[in-house]
Amino acid sequence: MDLKTYLKSYNIKVTKCRLKVLKILSDANDALTVEKIYKTCNDEGKIADLSTVYRSLDLFEEKNVVSKVDLGNGKYSYKIKGETHKHILKCNMCNKEIEIECPMDQVEEIIKNKTGFVLIDHELKMKALCKDCMDKANNEKKV
Template sequence: MNIENVLRQNSIKVTKARRTIFNIILNSENSISAEFIYNACVETGEDINLSTVYRTLELFEEKEIVDKFDLGEGRYTYCIKKNSHMHTLRCSLCNKEIDVPCPMHQVEELVKNKTGFTLTEHHLILKGICEECKNKKS
């Protein structure tokens, strides 16, 4: 993956700090915290402030380059956004279907951070009543 191309395609100015931060996240097997990224920069001799790391992560999240996971207690981790699979919502009354992004990524990160388990699969069934059917009942 060419980091500079990814940044340019997302209308992000290419800087050394942004390339470095992107590269650290890209080469991490797990989601990582801003502090981890900052410490990795310090270890390699990069002159980057922690505030630069946070601003860059916010920009990457805004441009949908990274996923941000809320671990609770004000702690967050980040990973490169991958093409995620979708789940289907089906109305119990009219059988209308809509696809939604998988909400399990957050749960997977919480499980990994709390227990050390890496989930290899999940099954999620979502049922409900669509807005139109709800309005008809009213």
């Protein structure tokens, strides 16, 4: 992947730091913390301060280039967005369906960060009511 073209395709101004951060993320197999990105970024010589790395990652998140995963305790990890599978959420009352991104990516990162375990498979079963059906059910309770 040509990183300069990739950044330009998202209307992101190309800088040395942004290219380095994007390269680090694209070379990684897993999501990385800001501290790991910063350390890797500067291992070969000072390229950016920590605040510049944070700003680059915030911009990448805003432009939908990376996923930011909350690990708890004010820690986050980042990875380049790729093709993720989706799940269908279906209302139990009216059968209305919507497609959502798999929330297990975040859960997987939290599990790995806290326990060292890596999920190799998951099954996700959710039951839901849409807002209209919830409102209808709540109104019926009031009567």
